[in-house]
Amino acid sequence: MRERNLKKPEPLFLSILASFGLLAAACGDGETDASPPEEGEPIQVTTTIAQIDDIVENVGGEHVDSTPLMGPGTDPHVYQASHGDVELLEDADMIFWNGLNLEEQMTDMMDHLGEEKPVYALGEQVPDEYILEDEEEAGMPDPHIWFDIELWSYAVEGVKDGLIELDPDNEEEYQANAEEYLDELQELQTWSEEQIQEIDEESRVLVTAHDAFQYFGDAAGMDVIGLQGISTDAEYGLSDVQNVIDEMEDRDVGAIFGETSVSDSAIEAVIEGAGQRGHEVENGGTLYSDAMGEPGTEEGTYVGMYQANINQIVDALK
Ligand SMILES: [Zn+2]
Structure with a gap:
């Protein structure tokens, strides 16, 4: 072990890694533990979903080197950390994740990493009164906060505050970058509201594979019907399908949307099922819900992903 590891014994954390069966992979040569960022070196940040990574890249700029664990098409509800992920988490100077039970399989791990280094669950930045409840599981939060731009702004503030805490020398830059990013989000909000106006009021119903869009619906003034619950780890049944079809018939909704991180x-x-009952439903296309697009493309950014969804929804429903 390197010297920096000596100042803080880590029996609890090691036992957790061992219980994950990852002790050998994580500690092998003793080179994988975190250290404070060195002078002039970018802060090593590990994030879970790409939506969070986008904030860190934008607010941290050249002072951070940020890596998301979950790529395009990845479902965070059931995602389990690989050996490589554990190394990235161990190596990181700081970690940002969503929390609110989104990365359900990683919760214990994050709790223990939090004893070692700054670990921020950005969902905790959002005031409790704005957190929606999982409709199918009382008392559980709905974690999909990135779909309400105003709520997601709290996450931006959380990243900014976390970076300043670790690296106060660059406070002004983090402040300025965060302001610029928040302005962009505000523009996105205004643009989105205008686009939604193109859909007839009674047709503003969004039917999707899983309940990722409650926050979006609230923010956009759309009713949202999800076939599967908040989390994708529960199977949907025949009665769920029938209920959704009933509701689509009642409201005369003609499109249902897929999601890049959920099977079609x-x-x-x-x-x-709707076709068998004589109600024509079309596939409205694929929305980004819990994952974003390929890195390096428009849809690989938060703003681009959000715009792509709005365009897809407006095209199918107007
Ligand atoms: Zn989800």
């Missing part, structure tokens, strides 16, 4: 089998079941 659920929405296909609805399209087929």
Whole structure:
């Protein structure tokens, strides 16, 4: 072990890694533990979902080197950290994750990493009164806060505050970058509201594979119907499919949307079931819900991902 590891014994954390079966991978040569960022070196940040990574990249700028664990098409509800992920988490100077039970399989791990280094659950930045409840599981939070731009702004503030705490020398820059990013989000909000106006009021119903869009619906003035619950780890059943079809018939909704991180089998079941009952439902296309697009593309950014969703929804429903 290197010297820096000597100042703080880590029996609890090591036992957790051992219980994950990852002790050997994480500690092998003793080179994988975190250290404070060295002078002039970028802060090593590890994030979970790419939406969070986008904030860190924008607010941290050249002072951070940020890596998201979850790529395009990845479902965070069931995601389990790989050996490589554990190394990235161990190596990081700081960690940002969503929390609110989104990265359900990583909760214990994050708690223990938090004893070692700054670990921020950005969902905790959002005041409790704005957190929606999981409709199917009382008392559980709905973690999909990035779909309400105003709420997501709290996450931006959280990243900014975390970076300043670790690296106060660059406070002014983090402040300025955060302001610029928040301005961009505000523009996105205004643009989105204008686009939604193009859909007839009674047609503002968003039917999707899982309940990722409650916050979006609240913010955009759309009703949201999800086939699967808040988390994708519960299977949907025949009665869920029938209920969704009933509701679509009642409200005369003609499109259901897939999601890049959820299998299309659920929405296909609805399209087929509705067809058998003589109600035509089309596939409205694929939305980004819990994952963003390929890095390096428009949809690989938060703003681009959000715009792509709005365009897809407006095209299918107007
Ligand atoms: Zn989700």
